[in-house]
Every structure is written in C-alpha cells, then in structure tokens.
Amino acid sequence: MQNCHILITRPEPENTLSCERLTALGAQPITLPMLEIKALDSPADKAKIQSQIFNIDEFHYVIFVSKNAARLAADWLDTCWPMLPEKVHWIGIGQGTTQTLINEGIPALSNPGNTSEALLEWMKPVKMTDQKVLIVRGIGGRTTLGDKLEEKGAKVSYLSLYERKKPEYKAQTFFMLPDIDLIWVTSGDNLINLSEYTEQYKPDWKTLPILTPSLRVNQQAINMGWINALCADGADDNSLLKATEFYIGK
Known part of the structure; x- marks a missing residue:
C-alpha cells in the first residue's frame, strides 16, 4: 500500500478519519468528499x-x-x-x-x-x-x-x-489532483455525484479500479460505465482496506 494514491470520496467526518488511517499505513489518500451531510x-x-x-x-x-x-x-x-x-x-x-x-x-x-x-x-x-x-x-x-x-x-x-447535498467543485479542483491509483465510494449517492464530476472533468477515471460497498452499488457503478468496479462488501474502513490490500496484492 506504500505510496498508493487513493481517492476518498466519503463525506466528513469519516473522510478525514479514513485518510488518517490510510496515511498511517503508508498510502497517499486524496480527499474529495462527494456528499455533504447537513x-x-x-x-x-x-x-x-x-x-x-x-x-x-x-x-x-x-x-x-x-x-x-x-x-x-x-x-x-x-x-x-x-x-x-x-x-x-x-x-x-x-x-x-x-x-x-x-x-x-x-x-x-x-x-x-x-x-x-x-x-x-x-x-x-x-x-x-x-x-x-x-x-x-x-x-x-x-x-x-x-x-x-x-x-x-x-x-x-x-x-x-x-x-x-452534492458538493460544489470547480474544474481547477480536478486538474490539480495527482494521478489516482484507486477510488473508494461508500454509497449510491456518493457514486452518482462522483460519476457526474468524472464525466465532466476526468473521463479517464472510469478506467480506474473503484471499490464499492455492496453488490447493489457495484452493479450501479458498472451500469454507469465504470469498467473496473470491485465490491468491498462493506462501507467501513476495515472492509475497504481489506479489498484495497487484495487488489494491490494481485
């Protein structure tokens, strides 16, 4: 997991907590929440x-x-x-x-x-x-x-x-991001907002491995054109980390 750039799209405060845990494991988390909870x-x-x-x-x-x-x-x-x-x-x-x-x-x-x-x-x-x-x-x-x-x-x-709510991002936000190796999504709403921004600013992201929390959301991702959607069987950090380690270790 060393230096793996992982895009974390879950809402706050979980986004920060996930990033802290990934950093402790040597990964390079990139924070980009795709949902705001009000x-x-x-x-x-x-x-x-x-x-x-x-x-x-x-x-x-x-x-x-x-x-x-x-x-x-x-x-x-x-x-x-x-x-x-x-x-x-x-x-x-x-x-x-x-x-x-x-x-x-x-x-x-x-x-x-x-x-x-x-x-x-x-x-x-x-x-x-x-x-x-x-x-x-x-x-x-x-x-x-x-x-x-x-x-x-x-x-x-x-x-x-x-x-x-869908967060508001400008094009510059996406163009300044480093190259991404892997994406975490944790809900269907999260995925929908990410997909809309991806189609607008980063269409090549659709080829990246994307971890989803359930078979339902995984199928949703496939239907939306994500060609490397993987099911983590859970939206919690432990499930996503286990799936990340499995993918990296392949």
Whole structure:
C-alpha cells in the first residue's frame, strides 16, 4: 500500500478519519468528499424530530441506516432521554454504524452483513406482525427496508435527521489532483455525484479500479460505465482496506 494514491470520496467526518488511517499505513489518500451531510435544523424540523424522539419508547425496533443517522440520533437521545428506554431493540445496518451507536452508549445489535438486504435476511425468523419499527435515516433514503418489513406485517415509521447535498467543485479542483491509483465510494449517492464530476472533468477515471460497498452499488457503478468496479462488501474502513490490500496484492 506504500505510496498508493487513493481517492476518498466519503463525506466528513469519516473522510478525514479514513485518510488518517490510510496515511498511517503508508498510502497517499486524496480527499474529495462527494456528499455533504447537513443536519436538519429549521425550527419546524427540530420540533418534529424532538416529538418523534420523545415517543421513541413506543417502538419495538429502531433501525439506523448510517453512521450519520446514528451520530445525530445519539445527540437527540442524550437531550430527550437521560436514560434510554429499556424495551427498544436498537439495530445498526453495517458494523460501522453499529459501532458508532455502541460508542455513543446505545446497546445496538447488527447482522453480519452491511446492507438493508442482509439485515432483512437476518431478520427472516423474527415475527414482525404488528411490531412498530422506526427507521432513522436522511431525507429521501431508500424504502426497500421499510417496504419489506411492512410486507411482514410491521408498522413502519421514518425519522429523517439530515439531508445529503452534492458538493460544489470547480474544474481547477480536478486538474490539480495527482494521478489516482484507486477510488473508494461508500454509497449510491456518493457514486452518482462522483460519476457526474468524472464525466465532466476526468473521463479517464472510469478506467480506474473503484471499490464499492455492496453488490447493489457495484452493479450501479458498472451500469454507469465504470469498467473496473470491485465490491468491498462493506462501507467501513476495515472492509475497504481489506479489498484495497487484495487488489494491490494481485
């Protein structure tokens, strides 16, 4: 991994953390976030979120779809619940999200996989009829998880804590970057924004190896013209590092 130039496109603060870890391993990370995460902070949004958080003890399952969802929800829970309700099952999608919850003092469980599909497979034996489920996410997230749980009889609600925005970059940003050996993407939205900028400023990047977090996003990358898309089976640093080492060692 020595001196390997890796483009890190995940949003902050994870981008900085990934770059620090890669630097410690001798790689040369290049930071270029392709998503901005903005917490919902209008008075109306805050009032709605607070109301939902105060009622969180009504749910049998609370599922967090990302580290950002976990981090922001933890702040709200600290404000509204000095002691967490005991009968709620807290679940994180992916090891990174689950570990974020645990670090925040929330006793979360997770399935061995890293996607909504893997979580649904893990929960197949669980009786969901009339179980109340709260999915904590950003505005406009995928509905696959909620739809499938409703098919099993669950009563699903959503708590949106943030919105995703496309960062604004000028052409100069791309022309000043060094040569890239490998790219990390960690979500479908991340990939879409990267692809749009790549087509505009760096079309040759489409030939570079690009690590994706799941089979779904990997297929999405292939469909968008990335000819060397590789699945890392996770958006966390450990999964991406393992895939990076495998690729470099080939």
